[in-house]
Amino acid sequence: MIFTEFRFFFFFLIAFCVHWALRSNTSRKVWLLGCSYIFYGAWDWRFLGLILFSTVVDYVVGLRLGATDDVAARKRWLRVSLVGNLGLLGVFKYFNFFVDSGVDFANLLGLQVPPIVFEIGLPVGISFYTFQTLSYSLDVYFRRMQPTRNVLDLALFVAFFPQLVAGPIVRAIDFLPQLKVVRRLSDVDVRGCLILFLVGFIKKAVVSDNIAQYVDAYFGYFTNYDVASAYLAVPLYAAQLYCDFSAYSDMAIACAGLLGYNLMLNFDFPYFAPSIKAFWARWHISLSSWVRDYLFNPLGGSRGSELMVWRNISVTWLLLGLWHGADWTYVLFGGWMIPALLLQRYWGALGPHRKPELPPLVGNVLTMWWICVAIIFFRSENLDKAWGIVKVFVFFQAPGDQLLGDRLVWLLVGLTAVHWVSYKGYLAGLWDKLGSLGFTAGYATCCALVLTLINPNAAPFIYFQF
Amino acid sequence: MATPTPRFEYVNEGGWGRPPPSLGRALAHTALWIAVVVGVGAAVRPLLPLSPESASTRKFEHFAANKDDYDVLFIGSSQVYRHVDPARFDRLMAEAGHPVRSFNFGVAGMAALENRALITRIAALQPARLKWVFTDVQRTGVRITGDNHFTARLASWHDPLTTWRALAVVAEADMSWSWKLDMAARHLVAFGSWLSNSGRARDVLEPHVGGTEATREAALPDRFDAGAGGLGPRGDGWVPLELAFAHATPFDRALIRERVQIWKGSGPEQMKRLRADPHQPRPVLEYSGELREPQELLRAEQALLTDFIDQVRAAGAEPVFINAPDVRQYEYMLEAALEAGVIPGLIDLDDPVRFPGLLRADVRYDLNHLNQAGAGLYTRALASEFAARLDGDGAEGAPRR
Structure with missing residues (x-):
């Protein structure tokens, strides 16, 4: 269900x-x-x-x-x-x-x-x-x-x-x-829960399910496509993955809320994170904080010798990768985070006067690129395919010359813009201006319009496999 | 010490300072929500294009654009889609002194329920010249299999009245309660998809922001299945099956040969007797345990066929029912309807005695489809029977009325 x-x-x-x-x-x-x-x-x-x-x-x-x-x-x-x-x-x-x-x-x-x-x-x-x-x-x-x-x-x-x-x-x-x-039902923010559920529904049924066909086309037949296609398909998969997984969390939190229970926040705009460490503080927070509290910290965390810290980071991230799935691709997904986190650790240790200041946007772009490489491992069925796509994405060695679709750029631009507007909080409070009947009518109108955009051939949530 | 985990605070144990919810308010808001969803859906529906995933879309768009050009429509399953050559039919009819222009509206897998929804949309176009609508539907199509769940095609024909007819057929069917509940739920879900225009606007946006057609076909080759309802090489809706029956299994070939021999031996009177008795399985039925015995016409099926006739007449035309030669012979809705006086007549091409050529293995594609050569024979037989009917020929061989 x-x-x-x-x-x-x-x-x-x-x-x-x-x-x-x-x-x-x-x-x-x-x-x-x-x-x-x-x-x-x-x-x-x-x-x-x-x-x-x-x-x-x-x-x-x-x-x-x-x-x-x-x-x-x-x-x-x-x-x-x-x-x-x-x-x-x-x-x-x-x-x-x-x-x-x-x-x-x-x-x-x-x-x-x-x-x-x-x-x-x-x-x-x-x-x-x-x-x-x-x-x-x-x-x-x-x-x-x-x-x-x-x-x-x-x-x-x-x-x-x-x-x-x-x-x-x-x-x-x-x-x-x-x-x-x-x-008590009077303690429930019914309006907030309904909005959150609709947001989750849109992310999953409209965005994730509709993007999936392009991502599937690329990852299924990547040898047909050129480098530009990789730079469309991999970020699209990032969008699909985020919309799919965070949608489940949104709807879970909303359903729990409607039943009178609070659940923890699980996503906090991770793709706007300026570093890998910040990304994991915002992505699947319930897992990353679990791993931090029950694995990384008991192992010793960031305390102790450098060797021990290296060990703690490596063990934690390899296991976190393996948590996602029983395959070496997932181990590499987690392992790919280790060099970034170690680099960030020593970069931070340089101190404010010795490290050059980077504009926040550079940090965002570098983090996003790093995550894109990681999710190639996450999405690929085996190491051979993952390595084939990494070669295209990192070394620009494309085996094919077909383009996935130049208009997909506009899809990516549109999704990024909507996400940024949400991140900045410009959409918050819009519903508050409506009265009780106005909210119901507006919500119903949104539902009716959203339903016209869904992919009727809905796929299960990606994270169900974990 | 574990770090405190952040939470969404959608539940405030101190309350929100709003009036406490009441059952009456909840019901009023629910009613308003339903009314607005249905109303917005109804307002948006005419603005949305037909889904390219629905196999009849191409044909419907073509017919809508040329609705005043045709005298004859052939609507029905693949046995219309693959068997009726409109150009040949028109030529033969002209030779017989009845010049017409026809269009093949056959769609693979289309059964009576989908047929009903389609003829309703066609009637709404009020085609000026339309005189005859042929159809061959032998089954209701009420059974939705897992593979067809949530398709745009399924949603496209689940308008309120057709859904109601489907539910009536389900209720009356001689099946278990669990089957009935399952089917009723599936039809209601499909109706929900129709009501909400599920997924129909994405077809508007996709060309502007999506990938190439090739990309989409590579990802979902079945989604744009041109084979189910294409316009064909001449644009008249006929797409012949090129292959011969050589690929059929020896069992299938033996089945056809055997059936022809049995019927040739039994003679027309014997055949009539067999058909008249719904409890008498045909000899051919002994070949497969899966074949069903002929059943009496359900009241819901009767209503479905009456709807079809009414809609055809609303379009200013007359219905013509065809019994296509089908070795499998799963269902006999039209024959039962003829016996019950529900349909005005039946052109019976499923007659090994009068049309043995239609059962020859070399003109067959498979057990229930003819190849291109067979389609030529079929169209000739159909034109001949129909011309005789128009001429009022009451001799042996005229269509039964």
């Missing part, structure tokens, strides 16, 4: 109406949990067992961690959570990757190892909900929060349907306290 589908609107309408019609907090939570399991089961009900497993493991681990001060015992219980959650990821997401890589390596050494195939589907959203449950156990372990005794709360935190399959990655420390307070 995709947020832009008709059936989701019917599903959400029922979920919304019944939720607010129920009186007690417990009955509402039971209802939302049921809706969440139906929502997830619409993809494949068999994988519901994994969510239940993850919930039960972390519920028990949380209680045990809260019940003892014994350091060794606490470590043991934390290990149970880590093994349970990372084990799920390892089996369902990375097993074939590691086995295939092992077989390839063995063959490289001259050992004749036949390919080993383990037929298993990737459960939608497994990377998201395992990280959520891990954050709960880690926060309880680090005594940042008390474990919950209410299994319903924890189950709803893990399975809450607006953000279940593609984030934002919610922290228990943010979400569980909200479950204790009875939600």
Whole structure:
């Protein structure tokens, strides 16, 4: 079930109406949990067992961690959570990757190892909900929060349907306290949620789904095209990726808001970031902050010897790349960030008087170019294709001479202009000037016009595969 | 200590200082929202071009531009699209003393529901010369498969009345409740797409900001399927199938041979008896477990055909129904309609005794399509039957009425 589908609107309408019609907090939570399991089961009900497993493991681990001060015992219980959650990821997401890589390596050494195939589907959203449950156990372990005794709360935190399959990655420390307070519809900024949902819908159904055909044409047949086409297709893919993923977050936040719950901000105009570090502070914030808090900082962060900092940055970014998908292309996607971050680290260490001042626009353009190279790895099915497109994009060695379409420049210019206007906040507050009926009529008019621009052959969200 | 995570504050536990929502206000705003969405959609719809993804668009645009030039329209499935050669038909009719100009409006896969929507749009054009509209639809097309979900073509014919007819056919069909619910939901989604003009404005913008046609075709080769409803080499809507039946499987070839032999042996009386009895499967049906037995005409199907006749007459023309030679013989809507007196007559070319040539393997493309040579035979037979009907020939061989 995709947020832009008709059936989701019917599903959400029922979920919304019944939720607010129920009186007690417990009955509402039971209802939302049921809706969440139906929502997830619409993809494949068999994988519901994994969510239940993850919930039960972390519920028990949380209680045990809260019940003892014994350091060794606490470590043991934390290990149970880590093994349970990372084990799920390892089996369902990375097993074939590691086995295939092992077989390839063995063959490289001259050992004749036949390919080993383990037929298993990737459960939608497994990377998201395992990280959520891990954050709960880690926060309880680090005594940042008390474990919950209410299994319903924890189950709803893990399975809450607006953000279940593609984030934002919610922290228990943010979400569980909200479950204790009875939600009131009068506390909800309905207008803000509706606008945010429409913005997300436009990003996904109008922009991302319509751009996809040009991106697919280039990445499918890049050997036919020239260098200019690469400089159209790769930025278009950047736009598609942003609009696709941030749209999901927007709609998730809006749906959660309409049900009375706040979720964290996940995107903050990352393509206007002046550096790679700033980019990651604005892109998929729930993941980058998770990795910072639960991986990079525990490893030592930016403290310690230079070698240790190098190690911490490298491990963090290689794993962050691997989080996205079980393929070497994703590892390189993460790895491509390492030199930029190290360069930025030493550039910053030069001090204000020794480093030349760069205009902000130069920083934006360089960052965007770096990100474009990274997403070539992200989008390509294999390393050969990625390297072929990188050669076009970085070294201007194009195998073909066809042009993807010169008018696509105007599409890019238009998208950039709209994004910049939003970034500057010129669109904020426009709706506030309308009265109650005016807002409804204006919103309906926007909906009617937007629907004429959607791509009816909607594709799933890109981040569903992670 | 973890850094605090930023949040969207769409829920303020202290409230927003606005009046508390009430059920009445919510319902009023919902009603207003629906009214405006439907109203804006209706206002915008005439301004939007037909989707190039809808297979009938090219033909409709051509006909709209030349609506007063044609006396005869052939509307229907690929058995019209591939079989009726308008130029040959016109020549044969002129030789028979009935000069006409015809246009082939056949579209691959078009069934009665889509046919109904199309004839309604054609009637709205009020073509000045149109005298006859031929059609061959043998099935309603109510079953939407997964592959056809959310296509622009599907949305294009789900206007309110056609959707209503589709839902009526679904309700009356002898199928399980789960099938009915699934199909009803699919038709309602398609209606929603029609109502909201889903995706139709992007076809206006795309040429100005999009890639080249080649780029789009490379990305989505099925999207602009010229094969489903092209205007053809002479611009009269006929696109013949060039290949012979040689590529067909031995089973298919045997099926055709066997059917002709059986029917030749049974004779016209035997054939009539078999057709008159809806519970009597034809001998050919024994060849495949998937073939369905003839069924009685549903009330909803009857209404669908009546709609078609009414719309043709609203366009100032008369309907002419054709039974095309089809070895598979899945459904028999027109024969049942004739028996029930719903349609005024039927030119029956699905008759191995009178038209054995149409079942020969060498004039066939596949089990239910003729190749170019077969189309020549088919058009000749059709013109001959129709001319005889116009001449009031009541002898053996005249179309049944």
